[in-house]
Amino acid sequence: MLILPVLFLRPRSSADNVGLQVSRIALLIALVFASSAQLLACAREPRQTLRPAPTLVPVPNPSPTPRIRTPDSTACSIDFWHSLTGARQACLEDLVEAFERQNPHGIDVRLEYHQPLDTEITTALSAGTPPDLVLASCEQELRYAAAGVLLPLADYLTSSDWGLSKVEANDLWPFVTAPSCTPQGNENSTGVMFDIDVPLLLINRTLLASLGQEAAPQTWEQVRNLCNGARNKKAGTWGCVMSPDGDALANWALNLGGQLADPVTMEVVLDSPEMVAVLSLLHDFTDDGCAYCVDDPLAVREDFASGEILFAFATAIEMRGYSDRIAALGGFDWEVAPVPHLIDEATVHLRSSRLIIFRSSERQQLAAWLLVKWLLRLDSDVQWAQTTGAAAMHRSAPSTPEIAAYLGQHPWYNTVLDMLSYARPVPAVPHWHETSSLLAEAARAVCQQQMDPAGALAAADAQADALHTP
Template sequence: MMQKRTWSRLGLALTVLVTGLLPACGGGGGGKRADKAVDLEQLDPTGQNLVFWYQHTRQREEALKEMIARFNADNEYGITVGGEYAGNYGAIYNKMFVALQGGALPDLVVAYQNQALEYWGAGGLADMQAYMTSPRWGLTTAERSDFVAAFMRQDQLASGVQTGMPPNRSIEVLYYNQDWLQELGAAGPPQTWDVFAQLCRAARDQPFSGNENKTRSVGFILDADASRLASMVFSRGGQLMNAEGTRYLLDTPEVSASLALMKTLTKEGAVELMGEADGDQSAFAVGQCLFTLASTSGLSYVQDAVVSGSGFDWHVAPPPRTVADPVVNFYGASISMGRTTPERQLAAWLFLKWFTEPSQQALWVEASNYFPARKSTKDALAGYFAANPRYRQAYDLLEYGKAEPAVAGYEGVRRMIAQTVVRVIQGGEISANLERLQREANATMESD
């Protein structure tokens, strides 16, 4: 009996405590927010101290820090940017999450499109549109058209709001073992999926001369990942989402055909489902697998692996296709501007504008292996191209880029896609599985 009383009292005390504390926390923080009525042209960004949250480490971080230091020393407004490693993408999301509840928002933050969308929805980001088009601070028409349009569009909402700016992108390409292709009698990388399939079968039957373990020899190792599937679907002229961004299109003939091919080839032993992290690239490096489909951000990784592996000649090409022109899947995080004060936002914009100028872009891509967002960067990259022929091969594909959906629940849908790919490859019926995928994916569009 006594225990019961203690319990109920404790509960009461807890309730009082919680209800007393909540309002205090909910309303706190935030600081002065940008006012829409402020006249951008009259603002003075002088002397602002900015915070920039990024995920880069090692060589990329070093290069970025150097560039930031140069900006801080040279810019005419005395703006100081403080770059801070904020952990990986997940950790940055955490930091933004708590900052939005009542902490201090950063002036600049690296964000994927679906994350930026959340930040924007919660009132945490500034719309860059006004800054981009400002006569005094913005980009000229020529400069704006110098950006790869598809990259820029990725950060645009249907309402015209610009939630971020692309400092760089990566694209998904077909890595192929040139020496092995020659042994198989092929002149070059496969242009169509039919040729791809034939070469995979040939690779299964005739292992690469440099392969030390001839019991394992396949044409392709399939990583069950939404981006791989997106590449395949794009190359058949398909889409993962409708143009309005309101509905997934995951039960289309293009998705179905992509999966059917992979399923057949797996059954025949010409394609293998990936079983270990980076298993495709390590098998590629030792000559056990003829092709892999992977991001260009792994170029140096594969380079290291091949040199220490079978040491063959390898290159990259656009994925095989059924449409006339090549199509490549591109992705990458952008930089968004936190909603702070008008002056700080302007200062942040000036940094971003500087950071995406071709001369800075050139430095950045050389250090990072990323691809630039501005086309004219090419002129400054001649030396880098000469030293990195494979980067050069991929560079020409930038204009064929197509993006995956940028909607809020896409991260979850990516997992559904990966699960479906495995189910189908392991014998699941294609149309039933795609129907289910389509239903479940679209259900995420209306969840709360």
């Protein structure tokens, strides 16, 4: 499928070409539809029944948000569950220990690592002993909120006694506290963002310069041309290495103006024209012979760090690992750029964990909220960003000495911070974890030339439908 990159050919800032682009998009969508309709007939019927996620019994009449009261003078302890490892776990432990030391209410925190987090939360909920606070995924928040077991946070965010001050609230990017993972029609957020990740295009500037190019590519067509230019069998250089990853592919599709789920029914849509376009890109790149796929994301890092690959796709949180590995293997000049997008207005879709509080006693809820508020402080944010590479949640973060120093050592982080001004959260999709795996599986089949994009996605979509059938 050689049509797609041509269709994406447009200067990022040229308003004159908008009309032309729209017609090209329409043509693209029509072509992809025709192609997918043909191939749908050839798609295999999935036979395996995927195991559904653990069930969660809805609370019939969740109690209203209690009035926020001052915690009594006796010490209280809260359970905070997460599934972070490595430096992120260590940093979270540091932040929590600092909270324990400094909070004036004597709140102790039992910080626990759980894996699989979702299953263990569901089990604890069943027994009536859920944790107080969880660092969860968006889809988990969506499900728990639908079951009525989460605490709506609006009253806490705006509480004159316990909430964020106006200065604090205004300093946070709006998406941090927006209700992006609550059931449709519910504008009272049940979680806040934490550990925000940004998708990035990694560029080997040394190789890029050897192709006579200085600026990062802004369109998929430019990416493809450069990919082909970089492939040199004799020198052993490649244009691009990819690891099929559901989150990344979803991001590409969103950047093309697609949707992951029907906004009304919330039914997941994996075989949208935009998603077919995305897998067609994968197909075309590998078909050209300038790109290859690997299963292990660490292999992407290892190959890119070798200096023989022009492009790779990764996320901000992975950048520390890339940076270290590139330096360890001798180093070269590299940078990051936004992943190409279709619409003129630049956009970036963020993924993050969500801090959610389970309904319990007023005292426990408030104690949990105070820890959330602690984690939302600028100091905590800066510490987290420095340690993990996650995007800072505060507008003022770049002006802090710590982040300024960090930027000196990690210039790529400038790009991440710049992208936040036009960022928005990835929309909530029920069962995204399983759906993302299906998407990755489809991409893998396309990469390995086992299936065509439309056929692979049609099969994945059918399996996703089964997941979403009650």
